[in-house]
Amino acid sequence: MSVPLEPVVPLLSGLLDLPFRDGYVWSIIYVSLYVSLTAVALSTLFSVPLAVAMGLSDFPGKQFAKSVINTGMGFPSVVVGLLVLFAVSNQGPLGALNLVFTREAMIASQFVLATPPITAISLAAITGVDETVRDAARVLGGTRLDVALVVLKEARYGIATAILAGFGRAVSEVGSVLIVGGNITGADGISKTRTLTTAIQLEARQGQYETAMILGAVLVALVLTVNAVVIRLGDQGVHR
Amino acid sequence: MSIHRRRFVAALGTGGVVGTAGCSAIGGSSGQPDDGAGVAGETLTLTTTTSTYDTGLLDAIHLDFEELYGVTVDAVPKGTGAALETARNGDSDVVMVHARDLEDEFLRDGYGVNRRDLMFNDFVIVGPESDPAGIEGLSSATEALTAVADEEAPFVSRGDRSGTHTKELALWEAAGADPGGGWYRETGQGMGEVLNIANEQGAYTLADRGTFLSQRSELDLVVLVQGPIEGGPETLANPYGIMAVNPAVHDAVNYDLAMAYVGWITSPGAQDAIADYQVNGKQLFFPEAVSEDPDFQQYVPDGWSADSSDE
Numbered sequence: 209m210s211v212p213l214e215p216v217v218p219l220l221s222g223l224l225d226l227p228f229r230d231g232y233v234w235s236i237i238y239v240s241l242y243v244s245l246t247a248v249a250l251s252t253l254f255s256v257p258l259a260v261a262m263g264l265s266d267f268p269g270k271q272f273a274k275s276v277i278n279t280g281m282g283f284p285s286v287v288v289g290l291l292v293l294f295a296v297s298n299q300g301p302l303g304a305l306n307l308v309f310t311r312e313a314m315i316a317s318q319f320v321l322a323t324p325p326i327t328a329i330s331l332a333a334i335t336g337v338d339e340t341v342r343d344a345a346r347v348l349g350g351t352r353l354d355v356a357l358v359v360l361k362e363a364r365y366g367i368a369t370a371i372l373a374g375f376g377r378a379v380s381e382v383g384s385v386l387i388v389g390g391n392i393t394g395a396d397g398i399s400k401t402r403t404l405t406t407a408i409q410l411e412a413r414q415g416q417y418e419t420a421m422i423l424g425a426v427l428v429a430l431v432l433t434v435n436a437v438v439i440r441l442g443d444q445g446v447h448r
Numbered sequence: 449m450s451i452h453r454r455r456f457v458a459a460l461g462t463g464g465v466v467g468t469a470g471c472s473a474i475g476g477s478s479g480q481p482d483d484g485a486g487v488a489g490e491t492l493t494l495t496t497t498t499s500t501y502d503t504g505l506l507d508a509i510h511l512d513f514e515e516l517y518g519v520t521v522d523a524v525p526k527g528t529g530a531a532l533e534t535a536r537n538g539d540s541d542v543v544m545v546h547a548r549d550l551e552d553e554f555l556r557d558g559y560g561v562n563r564r565d566l567m568f569n570d571f572v573i574v575g576p577e578s579d580p581a582g583i584e585g586l587s588s589a590t591e592a593l594t595a596v597a598d599e600e601a602p603f604v605s606r607g608d609r610s611g612t613h614t615k616e617l618a619l620w621e622a623a624g625a626d627p628g629g630g631w632y633r634e635t636g637q638g639m640g641e642v643l644n645i646a647n648e649q650g651a652y653t654l655a656d657r658g659t660f661l662s663q664r665s666e667l668d669l670v671v672l673v674q675g676p677i678e679g680g681p682e683t684l685a686n687p688y689g690i691m692a693v694n695p696a697v698h699d700a701v702n703y704d705l706a707m708a709y710v711g712w713i714t715s716p717g718a719q720d721a722i723a724d725y726q727v728n729g730k731q732l733f734f735p736e737a738v739s740e741d742p743d744f745q746q747y748v749p750d751g752w753s754a755d756s757s758d759e
Contacts, residue, residue, distance in 0.1 A: 298538035298700045306700070308539045309493060309522060390493075390524035395510035400522060414502050414640040415666045 228419075229397035236393075237426065240403040243311055244379040247318035248326070251378075252371055254319075255326040259370075260356050263334035264342075274331070280324030285317075289384030292317040296388065309390035311401055317384035322374035329373055333366020334359055368438055375434060380427070382409055404430070487705045488518035494709070495532075495540040497611055498638045500688065501525035503658045503732050509721045513712050519705060527638070529609030535559060538698030542706040546611035546656075546688045549618075552749035560691035562707065564714050565746040567722050567733045568687040570675025571615055574643070574660060575601075575652035577670050583652075584672045589683050590623035592673045597625040602651035604642050607634030611686075616654045619683065643667055656686055658732035665728070677734070687736070689746070690714070714738070 262270065294300050296307035296316070307313045337359050345358040360367070382405035385391075389401035391410060402410070404427040411420035500506055501523060510521045526534065528545040532554050535543045544566065545551060554560045573583065573592055581599040583592040596603055605627070606613035620627050633651070635642055639659040646653040647667045657675060660667075674680030690710055695703035712718055719735035726732070 298698060303538070303700065309524060390522065392522045392524060393507075394520060394522075395507045395514055397507070410502075412641065413498070413638040415644045415663050 232393070232397045232399070233423075233426070235397075235399040236402050236404055236407045236423075237430065239311065239399045239401065240379060240405070240427070240430070243314045243385070243403060244318055244375060247315045247378050248322050248371060248375045250315070251319050251322040251326050251374055255323050255370070255374075256330050256360075256367060259327050259330035259334055259367075260360060263331055264352075264356060264359065274328075277324050277328045277331070281328055283321070283324065284383065285321055285381040286383035286387065288317050288320050289387035292320065292384065292388050308388065309392060309401060311389070313388040314385045314401060314403075317388050318378040318381070321381060321384065322378045325377055326370045326374035329370035330363070330367045333363040333370065336366065337362040368441075372435055372438055376431060379403075379431060379434075380405060382406055486517075487702075487708055490702060490705050491520045491522055492542065492702060492705045492709055493522045493524065493540045494542050494544060495524045495526055495530075495534045496544040497528050497531060497546055497688075498525045498640070499546070499612070499656045499659050500544060500733075502638070502640055503662045503727060505658075505722065505725050505733060508725050509713075509718060512718070512721065513709065516712065517705070517708055521709070527606075527608045527610030528614065532559075535693045538693065538700055540693060541702045542690065542692050542709050544688060544690045546686055547614040548687065548689070548750055550611075550614060551689050551691065554691070555749050559694055559697055561694045562710060563689055563691040563747055564710060565736050565743065566688045566690045566713065567719075567735045567737070568685060569657045569733050570677045570680065570686050571612065571654055571684040572657050572660060572671045572675050572680070573652060573673035573684075574646070574655050574669040575672050576650040577668065578650070579672060581652070586673055587681060589619055589673055589681050593619055593623040594625050596652055597623070597627060600629065600631040602631050602633065602646075602649055603627065604646040604649065604651045604653040605632060605634045606639065606642055606654075607636045608638070610639075612639060612654060612656055615684075615686070619654070622683070643669065658727075661730050661732060662727045688733075 262273065292313060293308065296302045296305065296313045298306075298308065307316070341362055342355055342359060345355045350358065382403075385401070385403050386406050386409065389403070389406065391402050391406040392400040393402045394400055399407075404423055408420045408423045408427070411417070411423060494506075496506065502525065506521075506523050510523070513519070514521060524531075524534070524540065528547045528550055531540070531543050531545050532550055534540050535554070536557075536559050543554075543560070551560070551563065555563060571589075573589060575581075575583070581592075581595045581601040583595050586592045586595070605616060633645075633649075635645055637645070639655060640663055642653055643655055643660065643663055644667075645651070647669050652672070653669075657677065660669075660671070671678075673684070675684035675686070676682050690713060692703060692706040692710055693701045695701055714737035716738050719738050722733050722735045723731065
């Protein structure tokens, strides 16, 4: 993973001139990545099997389930943040876990946000796999699991796109992480629940538009890097 | 081929694991009590206003408290209304806000205990240098607002139930003016954003002096009506209070640590640190917790007395 990160390094060293304390920018990049990658990983583990199960079977209400998932893609992140806040607040059903203003709560809300696009796009990719591939696998005596694996293999690009779309949604949203995370940085300048997006929001609130823009550039570079890594992994899959 | 898929999933998984490992290194101190007695190792959640946070005051003074007690302070900046609402839900341990009416309501409803006056600064009415409503140098905030309303000069309002917004509404009411129409713009944003909007639209607004000073280098706005610190009317005073959240209402709050914090921040040492805090060579906050003269009013809702109590 070290190679694709290289283009980002010179950009970041330029950040040393910014009016931030040591480690501040790194810590918010770290929190952004930690929260969003964890949320997307969990979301993938949930969404892809769900998409496979839905794609390979027919059941009453399938169209309705699809439209529910598609609607979920447009769910405003602030609303998700509010719902998660109600759940994890000390008043809420999960109050005893003390999750409010933690990274775990942020992961929960980004999980909710990333799951619909990952499920929907994976489902589209799986549905798009040629019927003959499925039939061939069955004819060759494949079990249901074998068929699912073959279909997954055929649909891997679409699924990679789905995961990237989910990551894009998670890492760029500001509404829910602000509400459930609280945008907290310690007095030593190390972020606890501040992400790149909420840091940008904070800089903009203070009229520091230039530093806000630079943090925005860092965010874009980060998303580009993650995309490059995923596409690279996908290409390796083809060449061998 | 399935190997590559697995590798891909493994890469995602590794990201998560690596992330978790780092997490315990950076944030691991929170929530794990030291073997020492008391509050060490715990985390205090403080909901506060954007004005105390964005000016950098809290970061400047909190290290001292964190070292003294071996704890972490999570300061969550929100408007006063939102800060109190978070505390009502039991999601914060201590609140530092600046709207006495809302604080009193919070006390009366039983959510807050042990309120202290903490510090003050003041509000100023700022606007474009051209000053279309001609309010510069007026000694009355309400006269100034009346002039703005008569002129229908653009005025940007916070509109977010913050302490500053609460003050602004009280001033409009006192002025007998009814803000409305195209010239009055509610933004629902923080102080910094509102100053930027007013700056760009050549509009007036009410700002706390601290945020205005800390942002002044980026603004063309000027102070047109001063607050009491610079000899302006007392109506523009901006006092900050601090309260612990009542542990009888929310048993999950960290009351011991909250009271340690209230005790520390009202102590002579921390009050001196507040007085010493400067941005661009200007003092932003004036401590008022340390006083020889008793001031019982700080502990109870405004106007409360034991005899006249109807509760």
